[in-house]
Amino acid sequence: MTAESNITWKANFPDSFLWAEWEDEEASVFFHRGSGETLLLNPLGAYLLKTICSEDISEEKLAQRTVRYFDLPVDEELLSAISVSLHTFEQKGLLLSSASQ
Amino acid sequence: MKPLDLKPGEIARLLRSNGLRLQIGPFAVSLRSRLRRVAEQIAFFYGDYPRIEADAFVDFHIQINNPAGLRHWVRPQAIFSFDGFKPFKPLPEDQAFAMFEWGLNWCIATTSHQFLITHAAVVAKNGQAIIFPGEPGAGKSTLCAALVSRGWQLLSDEMALIDPGDLSITPVPRPIGLKNESIAIMKNYGDETLVGPPVTDTIKGTVAHMRPPADSIVHADRDTRPGYIIFPTYSAAADSQLDKVEKTRALVRIAEQSFNYHILGREGFRTVERLVSRCPAFDLRYSQLDSAIAEIDALL
Incomplete structure (x- = not known):
């Protein structure tokens, strides 16, 4: 894996995270009370946010868990998708990284 | 009164x-x-x-x-x-x-933040309201005016007033705003004596209003439960077609069309979540009013 092992991610006020999900639909809707942001998330984005919401976690460990959860082969495309998602959430003020603290 | x-x-x-x-x-x-x-x-x-x-x-x-x-x-x-x-x-x-x-x-x-206020036309029949959220120009007011001309109750052509408690919709029937081509369409489709004088060169182009039905004003004190959500899109030459919209996508689209969603915060989010859980949502592409109304009638 080439995930950025030195970055740790944490949720920004996880108590303000709200979710709407339905069993027969893949996507999730996320609402952040702090920013008022409403996002339609694919399963990967939802998994990443929920995992970080439950505990602070390094990007490397998060990537390992993600490939196990979705039963996917580890490849650069997936790692890149994870990294892009995390940095997008960071820009929206939903996540904090050890690099940004 | x-x-x-x-x-x-x-x-x-x-x-x-x-x-x-x-x-x-x-x-x-x-x-x-x-x-x-x-x-x-x-x-x-x-x-x-x-x-x-x-x-x-x-x-x-x-x-x-x-x-x-x-x-x-x-x-x-x-x-x-x-x-x-x-x-x-x-x-x-x-x-x-x-x-x-x-x-x-x-x-x-x-x-009026006692309501979740969504940019939408709302009409009702048989005690069920249909909410038509939409961007300006999507064709919601034209469709709303056509439905009202065919006997549906007008709750609003501009905003759905949704009670965050029980999700009922409070009617606020007012003159229906028509723009540009829809003015002539409604004069031909409905009772042209109900359409007021057009005003040209407004920020929205030429506008005219259509008088709401007297029955809708009389019944404006009765809240109505929502039955369906339909996102209309006028598309020239399109056959009328209803396509199911996933609840997650309907939630996001209604949130985007709500004036005070962010002000209500958690309550706004949970209200839209419950609304889309209760009401099936559809996209409606249409070009002909009669066939669009037939599709909508078939839902009830």
Whole structure:
């Protein structure tokens, strides 16, 4: 894996995270009370946010868990998708990284 | 409360003096104006509305008059004020009635946070409301006017007032705003005597309003439960077609179309979540009103 092992991610006020999900639909809707942001998330984005919401976690460990959860082969495309998602959430003020603290 | 039932001259006198007080859905509105065209159009569009007592509480004190200065004499303008506050720039005087409608929308959207307010037309039949959220130009007002012309109850052509508690929709039936090509379409499709004079060169192009049905005004005190959500899109030459919309996507689209969703915060999010859980949502592409109405009728 080439995930950025030195970055740790944490949720920004996880108590303000709200979710709407339905069993027969893949996507999730996320609402952040702090920013008022409403996002339609694919399963990967939802998994990443929920995992970080439950505990602070390094990007490397998060990537390992993600490939196990979705039963996917580890490849650069997936790692890149994870990294892009995390940095997008960071820009929206939903996540904090050890690099940004 | 009794219908206004006043002669145009009496309406003009009230507008010039202490104000004409009307019950418009859940809102008590006082309007003052010295402008002749405002009096004429209020008489035409609001003649069936209930009048409220002079000492009753008023939600919105509105005035539409000429601004001070020489502009009163040269290309006269009209300006909207709400409780003495003037939120908009003046517009040409021939847009004064449209300005009242737009200004009243603004008053409701910026103050009535007991509701989740969604930019949508709402009509009802057999006790079930259909919510038509949509961007301006999507064709929701035209479809709404057509449904109303075929006997559906008008709850609103502009905003769904949704109770965050039980999700019921409070009617606020008002003149239906028509733009550009939809004016001629509705004159041909419905009763052309209900469509007021067009006003050209507004920020929205040419606009005209259609008088709401008297029955819808009479029943404006009855909240209605929502049954379906339909996102309309007018598309030239398209066959009418309803396609199911996933609840997650419907939630995001309604949130985007709601004026005070962010103000309500968690309550707004949970209200939309419950609304889309309860009401199946569809995309409707249409070009022909009759076939679009047939698709909608088939849902009930």
